[in-house]
Amino acid sequence: MNSLHMLIFIPFVFAMAIPLLYKLFHPKIHLGWFVLLIPLVIFLHLFRYIPLVAKGDHLTTSLAWLPSVEMNLDFYIDGLALLFGLLISGIGVLVIIYSIFYLSKHREELHKFYMYLMMFMGAMLGLVFSDNIFILYGFWELTSISSFLLIAFWYERKSSRDGAMKSLLITVFGGLCMFAGMIMLTLITDTYSIREMILNVEFVQAHKLFIPVIICILLGAFTKSAQFPFSIWLPGAMEAPTPVSAYLHSATMVKAGIYLVARFTPVFGGSSVWFWLVSGIGIITLLYGSITAVRQTDLKALLAYSTISQLGLIMSLLGIGSLTFYFGPSEHGVTYSMAIFAAIFHLFNHSMFKGSLFMVVGIIDHETGTRDIRRLGGLMQLMPVSFTVALIGGFSMAGLPPFNGFLSKEMFFKAVNDVRVAEIFHLETLGMLFPLLAWIASIFTFVYSMILVFKTFSGKYRQEKLNRDVHEAPFGMLIPSVILAFFVVVIFFFPNVFSKYLLKPAFVAILPMFTIDKVDIKISAWHGWNTELLMTIGVVIMGSLLFITVKRWVPLLKQYPQWLTLNNLFEKSLEKVERYSLTITNRYMTGSIRHYFIYIFSFFVIVLAGSLLLLHGIQFDVSEDNVICIYDMGLVLGVMIAALTVLFTSNRMTAIVALSVVGYLVTMFFVIFRAPDLALTQMVVETVTTVLFLLCFYHLPKLQKNIGRIKFKLTNLIVSVATGLTITILALSSNSHKLFEPISYFFENAYELAGAKNIVNAILVDFRGFDTMLEISVLCIAGLGVYTLARFRMKGSDHNEAE
Amino acid sequence: MKPNDVILQSVTKVTVIIIFTFSVYLFLNGHHHPGGGFIGGLSTAAAIVLLFLAFDIEKVRENFQIDFKKLAALGVLIAIGTGFTGMLAGDPFLTQYFNDKNLPIFGKTELATALIFDTGVALAVIGTAVSIILSISEGDSLWKR
Amino acid sequence: METIMACLVGLLFTIGTYLVLSRQMLRIIFGLSIISHAVNLLILTSGGLKTGSAPLLDEKMAGFTDPLPQALILTAIVINFAVTALLLVLSYRSYQIFKTDDMERLRGNPDE
Known part of the structure; x- marks a missing residue:
């Protein structure tokens, strides 16, 4: 991180501070006066590079971002980049002074304006100083987006x-x-x-x-x-x-x-x-x-x-x-x-x-x-x-x-x-x-x-x-x-x-x-x-x-037919493209979630089963299987019966209980398959989930008898059996193939690398900490979703409920 | 949810303490034995849910004045925050460190930054799970009004 | 054992898919729950079953089961809990507002 990186990030960082400044000082002081500082600082700072560049030298700096794929924030400053940098920041200063008087602080949403402008300035500086071609591309698109926001x-x-x-x-x-x-x-x-x-x-x-x-x-x-x-x-x-x-x-x-x-x-x-x-x-x-x-x-x-x-x-x-x-x-x-x-x-x-x-x-x-x-x-x-x-x-x-x-x-x-x-x-x-x-x-x-x-x-x-x-x-x-x-x-x-x-x-x-x-x-x-x-x-x-x-003679120029202008051609073709794509999309986007599920499952079956067939991937080898004891058989049977109960019952309570039976039996599977962490987690989750189901129980309608025509049921049956079969074949074949060595040997060093004896935990918090971090973020988002949904009041819903 | 069940309430009073203790144990032991942030967090959440079931929600909330949504957010922030500590030392994001230290009472103990990360995980799980349950049951009373 | 598990996973998938394709929201949630159980078992099965001790380094045994699937599943279980909760709330609130939980009648406005 050196001063060149700072220069490019300053506008972005400052953009985040703008809402705060807006809250504090609006409408006492025009926001532009604060923003003015940024291009001014950048401009003066870039001035320092002039002697260096005038000698014909250039300066390179690098900040590792994704070194494994060579995506690094490599910036460099040479004559061309510096000229652009000075123009961007110098004219930026003047434009911001101008905007202070042009945009009224009482009528306009200045915080948005200056945030977009800062985003643009940062993107533009990044664009001209980037050496990495894809970083350059990223900044390039960012300028398009900020331009879009500013035009609108x-x-x-x-x-x-x-x-x-x-x-x-x-x-x-x-x-x-x-x-x-x-x-x-x-x-x-x-x-x-x-x-x-x-x-x-x-x-x-x-x-x-x-x-x-x-x-x-x-x-x-x-x-x-x-x-x-x-x-x-x-x-x-x-x-x-x-x-x-x-x-x-x-x-x-x-x-x-x-x-x-x-x-x-x-x-x-x-x-x-x-x-x-x-x-x-x-x-x-x-x-x-x-x-x-x-x-x-x-x-x-x-x-x-x-x-x-x-x-x-x-x-x-x-x-x-x-x-x-x-x-x-x-x-x-x-x-x-x-x-x-x-x-x-x-x-x-x-x-x-x-x-x-x-x-x-x-x-x-x-x-x-x-x-x-x-x-x-x-x-x-x-x-x-x-x-x-x-x-x-x-x-x-x-x-x-x-x-x-x-x-x-x-x-x-x-x-x-x-x-x-x-x-x-x-x-x-x-x-x-x-x-x-x-x-x-x-x-x-x-x-x-x-x-x-x-x-x-x-x-x-x-x-x-x-x-x-x-x-x-x-x-x-x-x-x-x-x-x-x-x-x-x-x-x-x-x-x-x-x-x-x-x-x-x-x-x-x-x-x-x-x-x-x-x-x-x-x-x-x-x-x-x-x-x-x-x-x-x-x-x-x-x-x-x-x-x-x-x-x-200018009227002669105006004789040029309007419909032949580039603009008109562009707009007409855009209109056509929109209309056609809408027609095509409406064909398959029916609004019925069942159709979407059928697409998903059929695609899944066709691609997986098809590739298994084409690549001769289907194999069946039981020689390396482990022994089955009577206890395992009992568990398997239990899960089957419970799952079938969920399918066939028409009583909500039975279905919920059967579903939690499936969950608890899966916990038992985790126990016999030597996964203590999983067993513990599954057990607690299953308990809380059951509570959840029971909480919602009162609000949900009774299960209807399997309504629908024969055709409806037949489609469901075909799709579901095909999915189940594909999965079974996939599971069997993957057990019989050993294409790659498992990478788990890596984790044998868990104690030396992460100081943990529980390998699963070491994977979660250390080796794959990123996954866990994102996972809890997802969890939080889901929690917020539940919170808002539970309080969500639809417009006109009072009217609906009165009915 | 207004059950009035004396047996459930008296049993809950005892079991909740046991569950809490157990979940702290699970959480702290996670690095070497089965357990960790997820399980510790979830079992704590289960204990709190049990409290809600046995007693009135309002009553429990009076004694537990925590905004669980904020707790969840705090957890995520802690987890992400530990990621940056590694960066200060020049290592990649989310690098964890550990060291063995002799502490006065506990003897030789391993101190790991992973535990802080796991704390974040646990808080996020507790916060989310409890706030899900709470918002469903509260939304419920909201709609009955 | 792996073969049996593969068949069980297949069966659970069949049941789950059938439930997901039905018209009632509650059944769809049941179906998704069952499918996620099936997926967890599938991942665990593909890591090999009963081949060693639990993945704890303290136990002085010859080998341990593959810890990687377990870490994956642990994540999946927790996420699945959140998803189920979200779907449940979604279904009961939409039932409250629209007075139906029939997915065919919740198709939205055809003009949009």
């Missing part, structure tokens, strides 16, 4: 629930695919550690499961990062409170897919499948997102689609960068490695400007009560600070100087231009598409950024369309977005500081063939009149033209 935070709204459901279905589907891919990957490489996988790359790339593994893992990454065509959940996720949208659905969680692709680039990079899937899907998503964003009228939906498009941009950069592994650390390789750097840089920048934009949109929503562009306008004078932030964020998103988006956008253009000269993977012909699509998408990016800024803040202020007086947001709400906007500008002027301490280490973490002191990357705003700059100028000119004429 206002669960009384139907749209929130639908959005949450959709995101859960899609991301968990992808997660499960990824899980399958991870299992295949561990089969190939024979290790759970990602770093060891990277060392075994040649096995992976030569293996016949290579392509399925890539597809499965990418499905996970694409669903999480909302790549086309899985992007449909992200707009639905915008039903969440704005702090959540700013945090999960733009800055951190949706980047988990990017993180995964970056993390696995050393394993899969250099193959054509990986290149085409990652960069191709990325560039399609970029185009799709930007075009769809233009026709949105809801500000948050616009931002959602713009997030999709920006994620596509980063994804395509990672795909292009994977070519580095094809060329190795040659001159060509260095050229393509710049794409990876651009991806990291843009990811960093995007978290800043998109976070600030989401916060501004939240402010607008909070102050005006609407996010509809058609009702907004002219807010510039009323909300000058928000306008400034939006302007900075929007221009950065559009890729204009002097904001950080310009730098990474230029690098993006350079990367897509470089693709053409790769001359592998059919890039001689198809490579031209990259700069073209990227340029078109950038034009639309420019347009929607302008729409976002100018349609809301300039133009005529239309008081009549808003229901309230609008004024600037409270100070605390502005602060986080101002800080982010400040960084947007600072990064433009001092990019190399950030590059040295954050981006380069991350770059080296993805591309292990470069060492940090040899990497020479200088980010500068001015490169001379090169193609990239001309492309940007083209984007600005075309974009401005399109923005001016936006009213003419």
Whole structure:
């Protein structure tokens, strides 16, 4: 247990304390002030690792969890993980400050909100720091679940629930695919550690499961990062409170897919499948997102689609960068490695400007009560600070100087231009598409950024369309977005500081063939009149033209038929699947417990008897049997008679007495079979059980005569006789076979190992203490069940009893 | 349950003491002889049930002011808690230790952490068994009202 | 002895299954009780019968019976007690509320 483990567990532990704090301080102090401490501590703590990581080192820690199956909490921190960790905790701090002012402490269920948020933060930190692939998967799904809970935070709204459901279905589907891919990957490489996988790359790339593994893992990454065509959940996720949208659905969680692709680039990079899937899907998503964003009228939906498009941009950069592994650390390789750097840089920048934009949109929503562009306008004078932030964020998103988006956008253009000269993977012909699509998408990016800024803040202020007086947001709400906007500008002027301490280490973490002191990357705003700059100028000119004429052509986009949208296809097919599965389920789930029992017993008989027959397992050997004395025979006969009495009697009292006779005779069996512990326990239990039966005796109806038709009885008879026969055969065969040596010799050392002479007790409390612990837990649960059942009062039951 | 049986009551007074003693013996001896947490707990529970049968439940509860549900929970907590002691020493969860010590009166006695675990088991069993019986009979009176 | 026990376990299973398949809740509880007795005997039988002394290390005898099945059964007995209790309460409360203990009439709402 060291400080890195502590970092990841702190949010979870703190989440448990939240209800207590809520009880103590609500509604005196807003819960957010306490929660704020956690990301702050984590952020400051992670800062300590920067010098270490900036040297190109990494740190590994391990905590044994299930060492026997190599499932250990192995965490490690390198440039990539640290960059993500700082983003998660840093933006976490700002988002929590923002949420303190955004969510009313009087109206909202804050304890739930912050518990989910802490759960998410812990899961996300665990995700980026995990080295064990399955631990990573666990945290991955935990982020999906916490995202689900946060989207459905206002669960009384139907749209929130639908959005949450959709995101859960899609991301968990992808997660499960990824899980399958991870299992295949561990089969190939024979290790759970990602770093060891990277060392075994040649096995992976030569293996016949290579392509399925890539597809499965990418499905996970694409669903999480909302790549086309899985992007449909992200707009639905915008039903969440704005702090959540700013945090999960733009800055951190949706980047988990990017993180995964970056993390696995050393394993899969250099193959054509990986290149085409990652960069191709990325560039399609970029185009799709930007075009769809233009026709949105809801500000948050616009931002959602713009997030999709920006994620596509980063994804395509990672795909292009994977070519580095094809060329190795040659001159060509260095050229393509710049794409990876651009991806990291843009990811960093995007978290800043998109976070600030989401916060501004939240402010607008909070102050005006609407996010509809058609009702907004002219807010510039009323909300000058928000306008400034939006302007900075929007221009950065559009890729204009002097904001950080310009730098990474230029690098993006350079990367897509470089693709053409790769001359592998059919890039001689198809490579031209990259700069073209990227340029078109950038034009639309420019347009929607302008729409976002100018349609809301300039133009005529239309008081009549808003229901309230609008004024600037409270100070605390502005602060986080101002800080982010400040960084947007600072990064433009001092990019190399950030590059040295954050981006380069991350770059080296993805591309292990470069060492940090040899990497020479200088980010500068001015490169001379090169193609990239001309492309940007083209984007600005075309974009401005399109923005001016936006009213003419956007209606054309809206002509696209509603029923053909991805969202519609998804919903329709989901509806169909639900209907069909309901029909099929209703076929066999009849609600009659007898049917279920028949299924269980028939399945049991068929599988057991079938496998015994097929595998020739039936054997009958009496040679090793022990002698039977007359006393044993008497016991056997007694049990038989008592059991048959239970079956045939129609008197409750007789049945109960006969049942306890069976129990006491079984006790006698335990005595003669040398099981004193069992005999004692059985005797006491039988006594208490009989008391129980007698207690309930008065409340239960009389036994009815065996009612039912012949067919009913015949089915019962067949099923029960078949079960009995199977068991008998099974018992006989298992006595005649000795496939394995009994493991009981292990317990002969009970005295030396556990200091106990009673072996049964030693097994219970020592060797298998876990079983016993869980058993008494089950016992307690059953006790509570009895307690609640006995007091349970059904709604309307009074009415029933009156009848 | 309101039996009024003098013979049963007088016999119970004696037998309950015997059963209690016996169950403590069973419980403590569990490590080396037949017995242990389950049996000890169950026979204690049986003794308490006998008390309920012989006397009025209300009367017994007046003298036995224990919430048996809490007792059961306490037992589970003790059992789980002993699991963590091993972890403090760096061993896996639920590692048990034992040692022989010379105690003033008992002479050479084995002290084992397993006994604490077994105490948890016994308490959980007593608590659950008695609270099951109690809730059935109480639920009963609840419904008659 | 093992053969006889195997047949006895089979018979107990038959009776138990037949009772479980009946329509009355009380009979189902009886059936489950009998099945659990049968399972305990089955486990004990498969560990070998009467092959040594009780599994206590003090008794200086050549060998002891397999303690592992006994530990398993000990757990099973206690759990079975809890399950029986739960089922009993369930049945008597549902009888109180619904005025029937016929499983075919306790099938729940078909719309659900």
